[in-house]
Each structure stands twice: as structure tokens, then as C-alpha cells.
Amino acid sequence: MDETSITLRVELRADTLLGPGQAALLQGIRETGSIAAAGRRMGMSYKRAWYLIDTLNGSFGEPVVTAAKGGRAGGGAQLTACGEAVLDGYRRMEAAAAAAIEGEVAALRALLKPDDA
């Protein structure tokens, strides 16, 4: 394993956490155009996915996702400019954090028991 695999959760404010779950959901909505489909591919109920998006929508000055009501096409959801900025910002934070700890991770990995021990 060469890449540095991390989980990063950031407290933007006391009531506003941004972590891998929210990021994966936003990315799923970007890719599927649907809150339900984005949740489903994470094994998340529609209710839970909707709750996470509703919470984010209430935390930022602009909504992060806009959803159209159902109908023949089954509604649809998409990231707003704010949602794109949040998702892109999170991905940049993940990459920056992983890069910043590379040296420490290598040093700690050198202390691990050999895999075949």
C-alpha cells in the first residue's frame, strides 16, 4: 500500500460537520442526478440521505442541492454552485491532508510488524 488512505471529518461550525458520508452523497447526486439513487449506492435509506442533504442545505447560505418534485421522470436532484464548491473543497482538503502526512505515515508504517510475521 503506497497511497495514504485517510478519513477526514471537519467541523466547519459546532453544528456543521463535513465528512466522507456527506461528500460521497454529494458526489452520488452529481453523478446520478437523484438523492434516492445516490443514497442507494451507499446503502443509505432515502430518509437518511434526504436528512443529510436537508441539514447541509440549512447550514450554508445557499442550498447545496436542489430537487424537483416527482412526476414521470421521477423528479431529480442536482448540485448547486454552492454544492459543487462544498464537494470540490472537501476533495481538495482530503488530498491536502493526505499529502501533508505522507512522511509521518511512512515512518509509522516502518514500525509495523512485517506482513508475513
Add this chain to the structure above:
Amino acid sequence: MDETSITLRVELRADTLLGPGQAALLQGIRETGSIAAAGRRMGMSYKRAWYLIDTLNGSFGEPVVTAAKGGRAGGGAQLTACGEAVLDGYRRMEAAAAAAIEGEVAALRALLKPDDA
């Protein structure tokens, strides 16, 4: 809130995660000299604390904690040099990751709804 508050979990190997729980437990052992006391102040059962330490001890080439059997003094536990290196390395990773994302965090915080809105 000015400081960047993050939760960082690092996958050192597929079977070896290092995160805030392990770090707090190691720090508690450093400060209390006891696995039980370290777990207790985190609201963690002795069984769970011991399991986490046993897992870490098995992951690294050297144990991270050595524990003496009970007796009048109630046993006692202390970090080894390896345990100190793991804890110190984790704290440095936390600080480096937080510093690396400061700019992105500020940009995302600027998108939040004002606190008094």
C-alpha cells in the same frame, strides 16, 4: 471558531487503523499509568480498551503498551518507546493535516449561513 477542528483516521495497513480513539487511549495510559483508568475517562469498558491495545500491540513490531499484573498496586501500564512514537506521530499528523486545510476551511466557512440568520 478560529482553530480547525478535525477528526483524522489513517489506514496504516488494511487491518490497522489509527484514529482519535486509539490516540486518546494511548494518551490516557501515558497520563494515568493504567489501561482501565484511561478507558474509564473515555467512557470505554476495560474490555474494549484492552482489546484496542491488544490489537495495536499485535500490529506493530514492538508492543505499544506494557502492562504489569495486578497485586497491591493494581498493576499498571505504560507506553513503550514504540507507543510513544505512535502517539506522537499521530498528534503530528493531526496538526499537519489541520494546517494543510486551513485555507479550504476558511473558504467553506465563508459559505455558511451567518450564525444569527
